[in-house]
Amino acid sequence: MKSAFVRSSIALFFVLFFVFAARADRVDDFVRAVMRERRVPGAAIAVVKGGKVVKKQGYGTASLEFGVPVTTDTVFEIGSVSKQMTAAAILLLVEDGRVALDEKISKYLPGTPAAWEKVTVRNLLTHTSGVKSYTAIGAGFELSKHLTREEFIRALSAYPLDFEPGARYSYSNSGYNLLGFIIEAASGKNYWDFMRERIFGPLGMNRTSDRDPKYVIKNRASGYELDGGAFAGRDYDLTDLFAAGAIVSTIDDLTKWDAAWRGDTLLKKSSRAEAWKPFVLNDGKPYPYGFGWNVTEFRGHRLIGHSGSTAGFNSQIWRLTDDDLSVIVLTNLGDLGYAGTLARGIAKIYLPDTSLKALKTLPDPDAGLTARLLDALRARLENRDAGDALSANLSKALATPRAKAEFARVAAFGPLTKFSLTGTEETAGAKIYRYKAETAKRLFLWRFAVDKDGKISELALEDEE
Numbered sequence: 001m002k003s004a005f006v007r008s009s010i011a012l013f014f015v016l017f018f019v020f021a022a023r024a025d026r027v028d029d030f031v032r033a034v035m036r037e038r039r040v041p042g043a044a045i046a047v048v049k050g051g052k053v054v055k056k057q058g059y060g061t062a063s064l065e066f067g068v069p070v071t072t073d074t075v076f077e078i079g080s081v082s083k084q085m086t087a088a089a090i091l092l093l094v095e096d097g098r099v100a101l102d103e104k105i106s107k108y109l110p111g112t113p114a115a116w117e118k119v120t121v122r123n124l125l126t127h128t129s130g131v132k133s134y135t136a137i138g139a140g141f142e143l144s145k146h147l148t149r150e151e152f153i154r155a156l157s158a159y160p161l162d163f164e165p166g167a168r169y170s171y172s173n174s175g176y177n178l179l180g181f182i183i184e185a186a187s188g189k190n191y192w193d194f195m196r197e198r199i200f201g202p203l204g205m206n207r208t209s210d211r212d213p214k215y216v217i218k219n220r221a222s223g224y225e226l227d228g229g230a231f232a233g234r235d236y237d238l239t240d241l242f243a244a245g246a247i248v249s250t251i252d253d254l255t256k257w258d259a260a261w262r263g264d265t266l267l268k269k270s271s272r273a274e275a276w277k278p279f280v281l282n283d284g285k286p287y288p289y290g291f292g293w294n295v296t297e298f299r300g301h302r303l304i305g306h307s308g309s310t311a312g313f314n315s316q317i318w319r320l321t322d323d324d325l326s327v328i329v330l331t332n333l334g335d336l337g338y339a340g341t342l343a344r345g346i347a348k349i350y351l352p353d354t355s356l357k358a359l360k361t362l363p364d365p366d367a368g369l370t371a372r373l374l375d376a377l378r379a380r381l382e383n384r385d386a387g388d389a390l391s392a393n394l395s396k397a398l399a400t401p402r403a404k405a406e407f408a409r410v411a412a413f414g415p416l417t418k419f420s421l422t423g424t425e426e427t428a429g430a431k432i433y434r435y436k437a438e439t440a441k442r443l444f445l446w447r448f449a450v451d452k453d454g455k456i457s458e459l460a461l462e463d464e465e
Contacts, residue, residue: 223312
């Protein structure tokens with residue numbers, strides 16, 4: 001006869017089994033609905049709870065040309081999710097005693113200009129170096145030529161620092177390319193060889209490698225963009241993203257990557273703590289970025305994550321550490337950010353208190369401001385000019401065909417019936433306001449930034465359900 005303990009354990013197992021199975025079905029429904037509405041060709045997702053993979057699935061098409069379905073073994077470009085892998089390589093070299101986080105980068109990179117004298121390894125990892133990002137330079141910085149270390153440093157040296165190292169945060173792909181060169185200098189190995197030998201190989205990430213199109217990669221997904229409502233094969237972006245974003249991977253491999261951050265198989269506990277520690281700026285204020293990870297929160301839940309975009313691909317990795325929940329999403333539609341939409345929605349299925357319906361509204365201290373923000377939002381939804389309410393930069397950004405198409409999509413759900421304040425925060429040079437906006441068919445969360453001149457400098461849709 002089974003003991004009461006055994007019977008209760010079996011009962012608990014079946015309860016948990018059916019709970020996770022029900023959630024998994026909801027994930028399928030949600031992912032397919034978003035892909036259908038947003039016209040995402042293919043996606044792969046994984047959900048890890050308590051160290052166990054509770055959901056791993058491919059959806060849609062990896063190649064529209066050949067009708068190849070996405071599987072958990074489909075290879076996607078992961079873009080800037082690569083940065084946390086580059087950062088891990090630096091931390092391995094720190095553990096080896098070959099690199100010091102607060103050492104000047106000139107120790108590892110001969111030929112750096114005098115203007116970079118104060119830039120440290122930590123500054124590069126946290127985007128606080130002031131070194132101009134090559135993505136901000138644009139034409140004239142010829143990364144498609146696969147610049148050597150010396151050529152890369154010489155080309156960047158022509159541009160002054162954007163600010164004193166440590167004074168502020170400014171996302172810099174250049175910094176992570178420089179970290180790749182530091183890995184090579186400190187290890188004596190090619191970046192890709194080091195990554196294979198110290199990270200990909202030991203973790204069994206056998207499908208994770210360099211995105212360079214010269215390599216024949218089995219099960220490689222094709223990347224797409226939407227151009228005037230039609231799918232377009234992405235122009236093959238030959239920019240040498242290197243250590244800043246040139247890695248391809250699979251959802252299978254990224255669950256192994258997630259597992260490595262749950263224990264000591266890759267990095268020591270002290271190294272992981274460094275990677276997830278917000279950087280403290282020169283003025284003593286913390287900035288929510290660690291080493292290749294944003295360090296923030298999602299409606300009261302601690303969130304460590306990062307997104308990645310390359311032409312034709314978008315990815316997202318979320319680690320809700322206090323809940324022991326990870327959500328990983330890979331897609332083959334470009335810079336529209338729908339991997340983030342999917343990750344957020346999947347997380348809400350497993351954390352019901354983060355839903356928009358559960359989001360509490362606040363007393364409105366400034367009805368006049370709220371009315372002005374609502375008028376501007378309605379104008380954009382109705383494709384009208386918002387007048388002088390918007391900053392010049394925002395007016396320009398919202399005039400693009402892509403922005404107009406997104407507002408048209410939202411407007412299709414009907415007129416706004418409620419508009420309620422849910423939160424405010426201060427940032428450098430602006431105040432942030434979040435409003436829950438209801439229609440008869442859908443609930444939205446809008447983010448507004450108001451600058452020191454009283455202009456709306458940001459109007460962005462953060463969430464919907």
